[in-house]
Amino acid sequence: MxxxxxxxxIVEQTMFRLARxxxxxxxxxxxxxxxxxxxVNRIHEGAAHVAKTGTPLWIDATNLRDWPxxxxxxxxxxxxxxxxxxxIGISGFEKELRDVATLVQLTTEMMVHQSLLTSESExxxxxxxxVFKEVVSGLPISGVTRDRMNMLSISLKGxxxxxxxxxxxxxxxxxxLADWLAETLAVRSVLAGADQGNTIPFLIWGLDREHVNxxxxxxxxxxxxxxxxxxxGKTVCGEEDIxxxxxxxRQAIQFxxxxxxxxxFEKIEVQALMGAxxxxxxxxxxxxxxxxxxxxxxxxxxxxxxxDQHAKxxxxxxxxxxxxxxxxxxxxxxxxxxxxxxFNSAVQLYYAIVLKEGAxx
Numbered sequence: 001m002x003x004x005x006x007x008x009x010i011v012e013q014t015m016f017r018l019a020r021x022x023x024x025x026x027x028x029x030x031x032x033x034x035x036x037x038x039x040v041n042r043i044h045e046g047a048a049h050v051a052k053t054g055t056p057l058w059i060d061a062t063n064l065r066d067w068p069x070x071x072x073x074x075x076x077x078x079x080x081x082x083x084x085x086x087x088i089g090i091s092g093f094e095k096e097l098r099d100v101a102t103l104v105q106l107t108t109e110m111m112v113h114q115s116l117l118t119s120e121s122e123x124x125x126x127x128x129x130x131v132f133k134e135v136v137s138g139l140p141i142s143g144v145t146r147d148r149m150n151m152l153s154i155s156l157k158g159x160x161x162x163x164x165x166x167x168x169x170x171x172x173x174x175x176x177l178a179d180w181l182a183e184t185l186a187v188r189s190v191l192a193g194a195d196q197g198n199t200i201p202f203l204i205w206g207l208d209r210e211h212v213n214x215x216x217x218x219x220x221x222x223x224x225x226x227x228x229x230x231x232x233g234k235t236v237c238g239e240e241d242i243x244x245x246x247x248x249x250r251q252a253i254q255f256x257x258x259x260x261x262x263x264x265f266e267k268i269e270v271q272a273l274m275g276a277x278x279x280x281x282x283x284x285x286x287x288x289x290x291x292x293x294x295x296x297x298x299x300x301x302x303x304x305x306x307x308d309q310h311a312k313x314x315x316x317x318x319x320x321x322x323x324x325x326x327x328x329x330x331x332x333x334x335x336x337x338x339x340x341x342x343f344n345s346a347v348q349l350y351y352a353i354v355l356k357e358g359a360x361x
Contacts, residue, residue, distance in 0.1 A: 002078070002086040006115050007032035010088070010108055018104065020097075023089040025075075027051045032086075039069075046070040047087040050077055054084055056101075058094055073097065076105040080116050125192070127152060132193040132203060136162070138243035154191065156205055160242050161212045162233035162249040166199045168226050201249065203242065209235040213264065220261055229253055232264045234284075244280055248272070251281070270348055282355050289352035292335040298353075300328045301340055305350045309341060 007024035011033040015022050021035040029048025031039050046067040050057050057075045059067055073091040077084050088108050090097055127148045134145045135156070141149075149156070193201040204212055213232065220227055233249030236242060248265040251272035256263025265272060269285065290298065300318060304325070307313040315325045329340055338345035 002026055002032060002112065004032050006112065007086070009115075010111055011035060013111070014104060014107065018090070018100065021091040022104075023047070023091075024108075025051070025087040025089065027084060027086060029087070042069055044069050044075070044087075044089065046075045047089060050075045050087045051084060060094060074101050076101060076108075078105070078108055078112055080109070080112050085112060085116070124152060128154075128191055129194040132191050132201070135191075135203065135239070135242055136193070136201075136246040138240075141239070156239055157189075158205060158237040158239075159208060159235045160203060160205045160237070160239070160245055161207070161209060161235045162201055162203055162242070162245040163212070163216060164199060164201045164231040164233075164249045164253050165227060166229040166231075166253065168198070168228050199253075201246065203245075209266075213262075216262060227261065229256070230262045231256060232262065232266075234265050234269075241284075244284060247281060270351055286352050286356045289336055289338065289348060290356060293332060297328060297332055297335070300325070301332055301349060302353055304329065304340060305346060305353065309346060 002024065010024050011022045015035050023034040023036075023039065023044060024032050025044050025047035026032055029044050029046075029051055031042050031044050031047070034040050044067075046057050046059050046069075049067070054077050056077070057067075058073075059070050059075070060072050064070065064072065071091050072093060073089055074094070074097055075087050075089040078086040078088055088105065090101060090104055131145055131148050131152065131154065134141055148154075189204060189206045191203045191205075193203075207215075212235070216230055216232060220230065231249045231252035231254075233245040233247070233252060236245045248269075252263040252265040252268065255272040256268055272281075293301065300314075303317050304311075304314045307317065311322060311325055315322050318325070320328075332349075333339040333341075333345075336349065338349050340346050340349055
């Protein structure tokens with residue numbers, strides 16, 4: 001839709017080159033801007049007819065009385081993406097205007113297109129940022145946000161991953177970072193949050209974690225030198241867990257090794273959890289690591305780790321045979337994917353037990 005400001009810009013710039021009076025009208029025939037300022041905010045009957053029919057109208061002495069409020073000249077429709085958005089009128093006689101009328105019409109449509117395209121792009125970016133803010137808040141998505149999502153053709157479907165990109169201030173272009181990421185990652189299902197000082201978070205959905213990691217790595221190779229850090233949060237399945245994906249991506253940025261360009265939360269999960277007390281992340285970590293173990297296996301694991309992985313002392317404490325202990329430890333390894341007899345796995349298991357006991361106190 002034409003705005004008064006845009007109409008004034010069209011009149012000013014076109015009259016400067018054409019040296020003829022111009023009127024710009026809305027789709028109701030109301031004059032929004034004119035070289036003859038006294039005509040502004042009046043109805044132009046000829047323009048109203050053009051808006052209704054979508055066809056040009058030449059007005060001269062023979063039909064002037066048919067169009068009150070009009071003067072000799074031509075009125076032409078202005079389109080944007082095949083949609084009529086207004087009318088432009090040029091004062092004069094047909095023989096004088098015939099050669100320039102179409103050119104003025106095309107030039108006007110180009111100006112309208114550029115202005116509305118920019119406005120639409122800015123609106124989409126702002127609306128997208130508002131959607132992102134609510135989606136990562138952990139609160140139920142409101143009806144207003146659902147409406148925005150529909151207008152933006154956003155249909156959230158898991159899995160969901162948050163990626164936070166921190167750009168170099170000297171080379172970064174945060175206003176275009178979202179478009180760049182979508183293009184470089186070759187994904188359509190990406191939503192950008194608000195720029196936070198050359199740091200922009202992105203929500204990617206419908207793409208498994210392996211593909212996200214590969215495309216983020218590719219993006220870094222394409223933008224070498226302009227990116228300081230990328231944090232990849234944990235991948236979640238439900239909308240209600242996107243808040244955890246967002247928090248974990250922030251933790252990845254904060255606690256990842258300084259010299260490492262891409263910091264993956266799932267590779268530094270223990271360090272991040274030890275560095276920041278986050279109840280929601282703790283609960284999810286406990287469930288992921290220990291959720292598949294029954295009480296007997298939990299007791300066996302705790303006793304085994306409390307005795308510094310000493311099989312004989314553990315067996316004696318539990319009153320079971322060494323072979324039974326070996327079976328239980330093997331079963332724990334199968335269920336959790338972590339082997340309690342190996343140091344790195346034992347650390348993760350022990351930390352989960354400590355968090356679990358802390359949550360129960």
